[in-house]
Amino acid sequence: MKGKVISMKIKESKSRKVFVFFNYIFLAAFGFISLYPFWYVMVASFNTGRDFAKGGVYFWPREFTLENFSHAFKDSRIFDSLSISVERTLIGVVLGLFFTALIAYALSIKTLPGKTFFTFFFYFTTIFGGGMIPYYMLLRDMGLTKSFLLYVIPAVYSFFNFLLLRTYFDSIPAELRESAQIDGAGEAKILFRIFIPLAKPILATLALFIGVGHWNDWFTGAYYQSRPALYPAATLLQKLLGEATASSTIKLGQESNLSTMTSYTSQSLQMAFVMILTMPIVVVYPFLQKYYVKGVMIGSVKG
Amino acid sequence: MRHKVLYLFILPCVVWLLVFCYYPMYGALLAFKAYNYNLGILGSPFVGLQNFEEFIKSPDFWIVMKNTIIISGFKIIFGFPAPILLALLLNEVRGLKFKKAVQTMSYLPYFVSWVVAVSLMTVIFTPYGGIINDIRKHFGLESIFFMGEKKYFYPMVILSDIWKNAGWGSIIYLSALSGVSQELYEAATVDGAGHLKCTWHITLPSIKGTIGIMFIFAVGGILNAGFDQVLLLQQPANTQISEILDTFVLKTGLNYGRFEYATAIGLFKSAFAFALMALTNSVSKKFMDVGIW
Numbered sequence: 015m016k017g018k019v020i021s022m023k024i025k026e027s028k029s030r031k032v033f034v035f036f037n038y039i040f041l042a043a044f045g046f047i048s049l050y051p052f053w054y055v056m057v058a059s060f061n062t063g064r065d066f067a068k069g070g071v072y073f074w075p076r077e078f079t080l081e082n083f084s085h086a087f088k089d090s091r092i093f094d095s096l097s098i099s100v101e102r103t104l105i106g107v108v109l110g111l112f113f114t115a116l117i118a119y120a121l122s123i124k125t126l127p128g129k130t131f132f133t134f135f136f137y138f139t140t141i142f143g144g145g146m147i148p149y150y151m152l153l154r155d156m157g158l159t160k161s162f163l164l165y166v167i168p169a170v171y172s173f174f175n176f177l178l179l180r181t182y183f184d185s186i187p188a189e190l191r192e193s194a195q196i197d198g199a200g201e202a203k204i205l206f207r208i209f210i211p212l213a214k215p216i217l218a219t220l221a222l223f224i225g226v227g228h229w230n231d232w233f234t235g236a237y238y239q240s241r242p243a244l245y246p247a248a249t250l251l252q253k254l255l256g257e258a259t260a261s262s263t264i265k266l267g268q269e270s271n272l273s274t275m276t277s278y279t280s281q282s283l284q285m286a287f288v289m290i291l292t293m294p295i296v297v298v299y300p301f302l303q304k305y306y307v308k309g310v311m312i313g314s315v316k317g
Numbered sequence: 318m319r320h321k322v323l324y325l326f327i328l329p330c331v332v333w334l335l336v337f338c339y340y341p342m343y344g345a346l347l348a349f350k351a352y353n354y355n356l357g358i359l360g361s362p363f364v365g366l367q368n369f370e371e372f373i374k375s376p377d378f379w380i381v382m383k384n385t386i387i388i389s390g391f392k393i394i395f396g397f398p399a400p401i402l403l404a405l406l407l408n409e410v411r412g413l414k415f416k417k418a419v420q421t422m423s424y425l426p427y428f429v430s431w432v433v434a435v436s437l438m439t440v441i442f443t444p445y446g447g448i449i450n451d452i453r454k455h456f457g458l459e460s461i462f463f464m465g466e467k468k469y470f471y472p473m474v475i476l477s478d479i480w481k482n483a484g485w486g487s488i489i490y491l492s493a494l495s496g497v498s499q500e501l502y503e504a505a506t507v508d509g510a511g512h513l514k515c516t517w518h519i520t521l522p523s524i525k526g527t528i529g530i531m532f533i534f535a536v537g538g539i540l541n542a543g544f545d546q547v548l549l550l551q552q553p554a555n556t557q558i559s560e561i562l563d564t565f566v567l568k569t570g571l572n573y574g575r576f577e578y579a580t581a582i583g584l585f586k587s588a589f590a591f592a593l594m595a596l597t598n599s600v601s602k603k604f605m606d607v608g609i610w
Contacts, residue, residue, distance in 0.1 A: 030512060037406050038415070044403070045422035048484060051437040052425065054448060058440055069446040069454070113329055120326040127320070132327055139338035141591070145583030146563075147570040148344025151358075152337070168337050171330055201322040230430030233545055237571055252432045252549065255439065281440065288436045295428045300421050310485075311492040 052292060059083070059289040063282025082278050082286035092287055094243070095250040099291075102165040102246060103228040109166060110224040111217060114175050119205045121176075122183035123191075140173045150238060159240045169228065175220050181312045182216040183209055219305040226295060247291055254284055348581035361577075368581035377565065385561040388547065389539040391475050397535050399479045400486030401528065405516065407487065408494045423484025434481055435549040438473070439464055470555040477550075478543060486531075493527040494520065529607035537594030540586050562586045 053073070058066050059082050061075040070076070086092050117136075121129055143149070150159075158164040186209060194204050210217065235249030245253070299306075343358075348368055350361040372378055403423070410416040426434065442463040444450045450460040463469045501519050510518065521528075544563040551559045562582065570579030602608035 033512070034409070037409055041406055041410065041415075041419045044484075045419040047480065048426055049422045051441055055437055055440060067446040069448075069451040071446070072448055072451075113333075116326040117330040120323040123323060126323055132331070136330070136334060139334060142342065142587065143338065144341025144343070144345040145580055145587065146566055147576050147580045147583060148341040148347060149337075150571065151344060151347075151576065152341055171333055201326070205326075226428055230428075230433075232430055232432045237567065248430055248432050251436065255432065255436055255549070281443075281445075284436065285440060288433055292429055292433055296425065299424065299428050303421060303424070307488055307492075310488045 052296065055285050055288050055292075058282060058285040061282070062277035063279030064277045066282060067279060077277075079277065082282045083290070085278055086283055086286040086290065089283075091250060092247070092290075095245050095247040096290065098162070098165075098244060099229055099247040102162070103225050105166050106169060106228040107221050107225045109170050110172075110175065111220060113170050114172075114179055114220065115205065115210060115217075117171075118176055118179035118183055119201075119209055122180050122186075124188070136171075136173055136176060153238055159238055162244055164239055164244075165228070165231070165234060165246065169231075169234075172224075175223065178220060178309050178312060179213065179216060182213050186212055215305045216309065218302055219309045222298065222302050222306060223309075226299075229291075229295065247287075251284075251287060251291060254280075254287070345580060345584055347577045348584045350577055352577040368578050369585060371578065372582050372585065377560075380557070381560050381562055381565045384558055385540055385542050387558075388471070388474060388542040388561060391471060392478055392543065393535055393539065395475050396478050396482065397532065399483040401490050401524075403483050404487040404490035404494055405520065407491060408520075420484070420487075423487070425484075426481040427485035431481075431545045431549050434477060434546075438477060442473075464550070465552055465554050467555045467558060470550065470559055474543070474547065474550060478546065481546075489527060489531065490524060493524040497523040525605060526607045529601050529605045533594060533597050533601055533608070536597040537590055539593060540590045 057071055057073065057075050060078055060080070061071050062077040062079045062081065065071070065077040117132075120126065121133055123129070153159050153164060153168065158167065190208060191204055194208060199207070230248055231246070232248035232252045235245045236252055239245060239249070347358055347361075349363055349365060350358070351364045351367075352358070353361045356362075407416055407419065410419075441447050442449050444460040444462050449463070453460060461469070463473060497520060501523075502515055505515050505519055540562055542561045542563070544561070547559055547561055548564050548567070551564065563586070566579045566583045566586070569575045569582065598608045
C-alpha cells in the first residue's frame with residue numbers, strides 16, 4: 015500500500031515535469047507569435063523593398079536603409095494624416111479625461127439624488143443604440159462629417175471609462191470630501207485638488223485606453239469623414255491597404271524589375287508607415303500594464 | 318440647491334447622451350418608414366414592417382445570416398476557450414518573470430487596430446517574399462495567396478482573432494484564478510488527486526461564474542462577428558462567404574444610400590442579438606446559476 019502511493023507520486027512528478035516543460039515551450043511560442051509579426055514588419059521597414067521582396071529576410075535587415083522612412087515622411091498625405099492623428103489623440107485624451115472625471119465624481123457621491131437614474135441612463139446606451147445609419151445621418155446633419163470635430167466630440171464619453179473612474183472614486187473615503195467641505199472647498203476644488211491627484215494611476219490607464227482608441231480609429235475617418243484631407247493616419251493606412259490589395263500582384267512584380275532609381279516598393283513604404291503607427295503604442299503600453307490589468311478586472315466585475 | 322455644482326458636472330454628459338445616443342435611437346424609426354429627405358424622419362410616411370419584410374424575403378438574407386452565424390460560431394468554438402486555456406497554462410507557471418514576459422507580449426496585438434493587424438498579415442502571408450510562403454518554398458511547396466483565396470478566409474479570420482484577443486481576454490480569467498483558494502488544492506492532493514483532476518474538479522468549477530458571464534456576452538455579440546476585422550479582410554473573391562450583417566448594412570446604407578432599408582437590417586440585428594443574449598442568460602441562470610441580470 016505504502017509502496018503504491020510512493021510510486022504514484024514519482025509517476026505524478028514525472029508527468030508533471032513533462033507537462034511543465036511543454037507548458038513553458040508552448041507559452042514561449044505563443045509569446046513569440048504575438049510579438050514576431052511586429053518584429054518582422056520592423057525588419058521589412060528597415061530593409062530595401064526590392065531586396066525584401068526576394069524573401070529570406072526574417073530576423074534582421076539584409077540591406078539596411080532608412081529610405082522607406084524618409085519617403086514616408088516626405089509623402090505629404092502621410093505627414094498630414096499623422097498630424098491629424100496626433101492632434102485628435104491629444105485633444106481626445108484631454109477632453110475625455112476632463113468630462114469623464116466630472117461625471118464620475120458627481121455620480122460617486124452617494125447622497126446625490128438621481129444618482130441611480132443617471133447611471134442607468136448612461137448604461138442603457140451600451141445595450142441599445144439606433145444603429146449605424148441614424149448615427150451617420152445625425153453626424154451629417156450636424157455638419158460633423160466635413161470637420162475635424164468629428165473625431166473629438168462624438169468620442170468624449172464611454173460608459174466603460176466612466177465605470178472605471180467611478181469605481182476608483184468610490185474607494186476614496188467620504189470623510190476626505192467632508193473635511194475639505196468644512197474647510198470651505200467647493201466641489202470643483204475637491205475634484206481637482208484631491209480626487210484627481212489621488213486617481214493618477216487610473217487616469218493614466220484611462221489616458222491609455224482613450225489615446226489608443228483615437229490613434230487606432232480608422233472607421234470614423236473611412237466612412238463618416240467626407241473630406242480626404244482630414245483622414246487620420248489609421249484611415250489612410252486602410253485606404254493604402256485597399257489600393258495595395260487591389261493591384262498588389264502586378265505592381266510589386268513590376269516595381270522590382272523596372273524601377274532602377276529607387277529600391278523601395280509600395281509594400282516597403284507601407285511597412286514603414288505601419289511602423290510609425292505602431293511604435294508609439296509599443297513604447298507606451300508595457301509601462302502601464304499593472305494599472306490597466308487592474309482596470310480590466312474592475313470593469314469585468316462591475317460590468 | 319445643495320447639489321447644484323454636481324448637477325452642473327453631470328449636465329454635459331446628459332446633453333451628449335441625448336444627442337449622440339438617444340437621438341439616433343429615435344432615428345431608428347426610419348426602419349418603419351419610406352424615407353424622403355425633404356420630409357425628414359418624422360415627416361416621411363410609415364410603411365410598417367415593409368423594410369423588414371423585404372430583407373427577410375431577399376436572397377441576400379440567407380447568405381448574410383449564414384455567414385454571420387458561421388463566423389461567429391467558429392469564433393465561439395475556437396476563440397472563446399482560447400483565453401481560458403491560456404490563463405490555465407499561465408497559472409501553472411511558477412517563474413514570475415517568465416509569466417509576466419509572456420503576458421506583456423500577448424497583450425500587444427490587442428493594442429493595435431485591425432488595420433495594422435491586417436497589414437501585418439498581408440506582409441507575412443504575401444507570395445512575394447512573405448515569410449510563410451518563403452518557408453513553404455524551402456520545403457518545396459507551392460506558394461499560396463492566403464489573403465485572396467476563398468477557402469482560407471475563415472481560418473484566417475479565426476486565427477487572427479485568437480492572435481489579437483486571446484492574450485487580453487486571459488486577464489479576466491487570470492484574476493478569477495488568483496482567487497481560487499490554495500487550501501482546496503492541498504486538500505485534494507492529500508486525497509490523491511493529480512493535477513489534471515485538480516484542474517477539472519477545482520479550478521474550472523471555481524471560475525465557472527466568470528466563464529458563464531463571458532459566454533453570455535460572447536453570445537450577445539454573436540451577430541457582430543468582428544465587424545471591422547471582417548470588413549478589412551473582405552475581398553471580391555470571398556464576399557460570398559464574408560458578407561455579414563454589419564458589412565451589409567454599411568454597404569446598402571452608406572454606399573448605395575438606402576437608409577431606411579439599412580436601418581431596418583441594423584435594427585433586426587440588434588433585436589435578434591438581444592433576444593439571443595436574453596435566452597442564453599436564462600438558460601445559464603437555470604443550469605449554471607450565473608447571469609448578468
